[in-house]
Amino acid sequence: MNMGSWAEFRLAPHFNYCLGMAVEEVSTSEKLVLTLSCPDQPGIVHAVSDIIVSNDGNIIQSQQFGDPDTGLFFMRVELESPRGRGPIDEGMEKFGEKFGATWKMDRMGRPLRTIIMVSREGHCLTDLLYRQRYAQLPIEVVAVVGNHPDLAPVAQFYGKPFLCIPVTKETKAASEAELLNLIRAENVELVVLARYMQILSDDLCRELAGNVINIHHSFLPSFKGARPYAQAHDRGVKLIGATAHYVTADLDEGPIIEQDVTRVTHRESTRDLVAVGQDVERRVLAQAVKWHSEHRVLLNGTRTVVFN
Amino acid sequence: MNMGSWAEFRLAPHFNYCLGMAVEEVSTSEKLVLTLSCPDQPGIVHAVSDIIVSNDGNIIQSQQFGDPDTGLFFMRVELESPRGRGPIDEGMEKFGEKFGATWKMDRMGRPLRTIIMVSREGHCLTDLLYRQRYAQLPIEVVAVVGNHPDLAPVAQFYGKPFLCIPVTKETKAASEAELLNLIRAENVELVVLARYMQILSDDLCRELAGNVINIHHSFLPSFKGARPYAQAHDRGVKLIGATAHYVTADLDEGPIIEQDVTRVTHRESTRDLVAVGQDVERRVLAQAVKWHSEHRVLLNGTRTVVFN
């Protein structure tokens, strides 16, 4: 299998299956997006463009980056292949072996099968569903999962199934098993923690590594952990922020995808900061989900390469 | 003496002396800026406006803030007093006693007598001197003090005395004594650490409390301590920042005056971050010095009230 085996984050088998299905269906010209990373060395761009050109394909847009720190090379190509993805897949298979590359290819614009997980605060959920409906966000929301039932009406309004999976200390393992079953049964490719106030177990983090995006309500690494706005208020900062990152077992330490801040003053109470911060949170999370879904985010150790 | 005895930061005696001098010289109409803080209670604004009005003065602009957390009230008034500052001073003296207020009054636009301290990097110094010359920054640069001689030519170009006070582990106490002598002899009111790579002793921090501004090259509280840009690069943040704060004995924990950030990507090396960050550093420091010199920054415990 060629798909999705990144240096650091292994995709769950069902992800491969899901993506693999697409291969059979395609036969005529289509737009594809190809991402890869491998040890930096001469000839990478040429080899990739050779695969494309020798199959009468055309590069629409492309970006590359060589990281002198890690010695890794990253590439994202948007291409048009008149003979479909089959021959490109074959060529990339050989390329992957020769260059020691991990790579992925997908139809451009194909919405990722996504679960959005929530607790009680609806600003991020509302925003994601709004953007998804109006075609700004290439995700297909398979289900909204909440550990509380509060946001069911929002999911319902946007015509999405809502599943309540409560989590207590005792039921945590069972709850995560239920979630994982859902993910597998529905071929879910992306899990978005949209102010989901539960911590995933280490096992689940590893199982879904690279495919779970969380929004943390501070400008990391400032104010890790609980009640970041209260911390921010106490410290008297003049900007507050939010951080979207991949979830790892190491809490609030996962690779950062996007961050932003907004200005505050001495007048804002902690409660005000919460309200002001929600704007930044939903904007940053939506941006990260969009870039991830467009295959613009590549993992580079504990950091990310974002071809935006 | 009524001046400058703030709740948390006591002014050195010579500061009082220096400000006190101004009192004698004034006799006719002048523009004044008055700042005060005291326990919140009814009648503060009325009492202050009463002092002004009963002396035929006029309020040009004014801002107030009551902090529900600390129960303190803060006020900044720009006023015109046709009979000079004398009667206003007298009224405020009584007001201060009655309301338990700490307060300061100064001629509007009077440049603060300032020392800028530097090491080898000149971006903040160049910026401050440029702004001072072109009248955007109401400071009077009494001297530039460096622990290295590198930036003497910059001071010289702007016609400012440059004093080299090297600091080693052995000479630190003597160096600080020399600095303090200079501050006293020259009636210095403000010390700006413009990328001065030395840590002031706890005693000196206390002695000059509330009158020393430092620029830290990170978005505090992220990346305290040494090499913040290397830390930022390792963490893979998407924004880098700078923080101007009052210096306290608690390193990088002083009250924050101003912060700002700028966007970076995966492409920037630590070296690039240093270069990009310099722009933010100098902008943030200049802003903080400007607000401080215009008496817009009031201390509120470990935080600041900024009437900008």
Added chain:
Amino acid sequence: MNMGSWAEFRLAPHFNYCLGMAVEEVSTSEKLVLTLSCPDQPGIVHAVSDIIVSNDGNIIQSQQFGDPDTGLFFMRVELESPRGRGPIDEGMEKFGEKFGATWKMDRMGRPLRTIIMVSREGHCLTDLLYRQRYAQLPIEVVAVVGNHPDLAPVAQFYGKPFLCIPVTKETKAASEAELLNLIRAENVELVVLARYMQILSDDLCRELAGNVINIHHSFLPSFKGARPYAQAHDRGVKLIGATAHYVTADLDEGPIIEQDVTRVTHRESTRDLVAVGQDVERRVLAQAVKWHSEHRVLLNGTRTVVFN
């Protein structure tokens, strides 16, 4: 009548009526917000604080601004009045006559009775209703009015009446009459044009002057008129923006309340700009509506004073 007769923008009679009603109901301690403007002169702050203090009231927060260009003075006071608003009203009545001031007073946090007008694009409406529900926006949405029925479900989801008033060249006068009837019948105080793609008649603009907020999808005065994103794309700008302003008979020339921008590159098509711009539009409009509803925006000729 003392309420709402601003220098340039007269409130419709029913506005006064609506506000006036509140006077009777109040008898015990309450928080009030007072705004005023008048020709600048000594003693204004003192006179206002005198009214408050002599009625045992307390100033919580206050801001003033004197405009040297127009010679006008502006003030906003948040106060607590233990005897209710009655005596403050009386005092301000006399103050208004003596100082030639226009002034308004309202209960702090009282939601303004608001109509939101829309066409087909729902991003601003969705955002306003979301914020209103979660108490970030002090408005009471009396009705959503659309010239198309498309957004009825959004209004319905948030439990707001939706009224479809189609507008054609022939029916424009009748449609506006219907709108005005609704405004009067419902004591509407604020009309928000949330991407309402119709131009109000000059008469209606005058009738509702100072109480209609529009969002224009460009950084005014750039790209007035139709299709601003296409204009922006053609010009190759590197930032696109949005502008919230009071509606006047002079199209896109009303007093600006708030503006913001976001960065774009050569890669974005006009279509992309539209999508990116929606984020700025809804943020800017929500900010302007919030400030207006909190009585933070005062008119200063063709400009605004925003006490934020």
Added chain:
Amino acid sequence: MNMGSWAEFRLAPHFNYCLGMAVEEVSTSEKLVLTLSCPDQPGIVHAVSDIIVSNDGNIIQSQQFGDPDTGLFFMRVELESPRGRGPIDEGMEKFGEKFGATWKMDRMGRPLRTIIMVSREGHCLTDLLYRQRYAQLPIEVVAVVGNHPDLAPVAQFYGKPFLCIPVTKETKAASEAELLNLIRAENVELVVLARYMQILSDDLCRELAGNVINIHHSFLPSFKGARPYAQAHDRGVKLIGATAHYVTADLDEGPIIEQDVTRVTHRESTRDLVAVGQDVERRVLAQAVKWHSEHRVLLNGTRTVVFN
């Protein structure tokens, strides 16, 4: 000749000569930056990478962009060529003919020979010279030219020749001839108008097209022409900005390279806006000069492609 003949902007002959000289000198491995634009068609990236690979070169970094509006394709490649630039030049010569491409190649990091033109305001000049000295800006300042002598000391401090060429209505033609002689004699490649308050003649604009960068002190297309800050103040905007653009005969209409804004309030006078705006001006101009000097800016009709 292959160099610098862009679709819309022809380089003056001496530019070619100057760049051509470099060809002879190089023989061993070097880092090069290659930029090209041509009608979009399959095989461009492959052909370019073929030239590089077949000469044992390596692509360090590369960006491409196809503009669906104009049908043009743009590419920037940073490469390492172990056999020097000679064989790459030869390959590109053929490529250029085959694909109808205009292209340029330069040694990476080679400072562009630059003239900075000024009048009386020194903030942009001071900033550019500071950055150039501390190696953030890859330009070689051949001369500072002023129509007033005021800024001679700034040039002198940074060790740059200052040439005063006054301009009056009568002497304009002679002054421009003198400037053009200097440009030719010194093989100048870039002219930066750093708040130079004179308008270049149409002929000079054409002669230097694509190689003159101006900073306009507004967020174009807002507030074209004279006194933009006064215009901004009158309109009551909430953000002011600056625009760096290539100079064309059509005043303030040249292709935009970079823009930025900063927030202002009702409190700022026109004079304040001027001071605040200077920060944005110098930052935007320095950014544009840096990108241009690093060959990151490609012309796309009246717009730019910026590979930053």
